[in-house]
Amino acid sequence: MLxxxxxxxxxxxxxxxxxxxxxxxxxxxxxxxxxxxxxxxALSHMAFGGIAVGIYSNVYPLWTAFILSIVASIGITKIRxxxxxxxxxxxxxxxxxxxxxxxxxxxxxxxxxxxxFSFLFGSILLVNNIDIVxxxxxxxxxxxxxxxxxxxxxxxxxxxxxxxxSGLSVSKLNYLFVTMVAVTVIVSMKxxxxxxxxxxxxxxxxxxxxxxxxxxxxxxxxxxxxxSCVFFGxxxxxxxxxxxxxxxxxxxxxxxxxxxxxxxxxKNYASINRLRNMPHH
Numbered sequence: 001m002l003x004x005x006x007x008x009x010x011x012x013x014x015x016x017x018x019x020x021x022x023x024x025x026x027x028x029x030x031x032x033x034x035x036x037x038x039x040x041x042a043l044s045h046m047a048f049g050g051i052a053v054g055i056y057s058n059v060y061p062l063w064t065a066f067i068l069s070i071v072a073s074i075g076i077t078k079i080r081x082x083x084x085x086x087x088x089x090x091x092x093x094x095x096x097x098x099x100x101x102x103x104x105x106x107x108x109x110x111x112x113x114x115x116x117f118s119f120l121f122g123s124i125l126l127v128n129n130i131d132i133v134x135x136x137x138x139x140x141x142x143x144x145x146x147x148x149x150x151x152x153x154x155x156x157x158x159x160x161x162x163x164x165x166s167g168l169s170v171s172k173l174n175y176l177f178v179t180m181v182a183v184t185v186i187v188s189m190k191x192x193x194x195x196x197x198x199x200x201x202x203x204x205x206x207x208x209x210x211x212x213x214x215x216x217x218x219x220x221x222x223x224x225x226x227x228s229c230v231f232f233g234x235x236x237x238x239x240x241x242x243x244x245x246x247x248x249x250x251x252x253x254x255x256x257x258x259x260x261x262x263x264x265x266x267k268n269y270a271s272i273n274r275l276r277n278m279p280h281h
Contacts, residue, residue, distance in 0.1 A: 004238060013124045013234050013244070016135045020191050020200070021226035023139040026146055027184045028201035029219055030177065032209065033157040035087070039073075039178075041198035042091045043185045046072045046098030048194045051119050052105035061119065066186045072098070073178035081171060122193030122245030124234060131190055138187045142180050153177065154215070191230070193245045200226070203252040210259045225255055 004010050031037055050065030057064070076090050127135075146153065152173055155163040164170045185197055192200045208222035233248030240247075 004235060009125055009127075010234070010238065012127050012129075012132055014231060016127045016132050017124055017191055017230040017234055017248075018227050019132075019135045019139045020188050021204075021230050022223055023135075023142060023184055024188060024200045025204055025219060025222040025226050026143060027181055029205045029208075029215075029222060030153055030157055031181065031201060032205045036091070037202045038088065038091050038095070038198065040181060040185055040201040042076075042095040042098070043069050043073055043182055044189075044194045044197040045095045045102070047185055047189065048120070049098040049101035049105070051194075052102040052109070056105040056109045062186060062189075065189075066182070068098075069182040069185060070179055073182045074175055077171075077174050077178050081174075119189055120194050121243060122189065122191050122196065124191045124244045125238070127190050135187050135190070138183055142183065145176070145180065149173065149176070191245065192249065196245050196249050199249040199252060203249070203256050204229070207252070207256045207259050210256075210263050225252070229255060 028040070031039055047065040047069050050068035051061040053059070053068065054061030054064035072094055076094050080087055080090055152163070152168055155166070155168060156170065156173055156177070160170060184201070188197050188200060204222040204226040205218070207225050208218045211218070211221060213221065229251035230248050233251045234244050236242065236251075237244040237247040
């Protein structure tokens with residue numbers, strides 16, 4: 001088994017996967033706390049539309065995906081600020097539009113291609129040096145920005161109205177945050193693919209939140225869960241000839257289910273003990 005680590009593509013996959021785990025855990029926790037867990041999923045579908053635009057117009061797909069995702073995320077944020085429409089409804093519109101645009105343009109481009117399938121389902125074992133540098137630089141940049149605006153992002157996550165009343169520039173901070181989400185979605189496509197990015201953003205954080213610790217411990221636990229699942233998922237997928245993205249996500253689902261039932265069974269056991277210890281009349 002150890003001989004796997006001697007292959008350059010496995011080394012590249014693990015380096016980029018670990019970096020993406022950190023990136024998705026940071027952004028994903030804020031999304032979950034803001035009750036916008038599906039925002040990443042909507043942006044990934046918009047990225048699908050952007051990739052289709054690139055394939056149809058013979059432009060590098062990642063650039064068109066990046067531009068369309070950022071424009072869409074800023075547009076949705078602006079609409080949410082000037083209307084009373086709920087966020088989940090706007091996210092549904094974004095998701096539907098992006099996917100429909102992609103399907104139409106792909107049908108005009110003579111159907112699916114190998115490149116498109118790699119975007120849809122991920123191709124972490126095929127990352128190159130440019131991909132690794134892009135992923136690492138994106139992770140470092142977003143980690144630094146999060147460090148600088150940490151308290152403000154926290155304020156927005158728990159009470160946006162109060163943050164606005166306190167004098168924070170809520171609009172600018174929201175634009176900054178959704179841009180960070182868009183960057184995360186685009187660079188994560190190599191690992192999870194468009195269809196599974198939301199799993200990488202949400203599942204590690206939900207698992208960590210179930211444990212009931214404070215924010216910093218929850219973030220650390222989320223990163224550990226994500227790195228562990230990516231690490232073993234990549235190795236297992238190679239050993240068993242499985243799809244890496246699906247294997248990683250199934251590992252994340254397994255961790256979530258395990259923690260969920262453990263916490264649930266523990267609570268049930270504690271409740272039974274309390275009932276047993278109550279005086280009977």
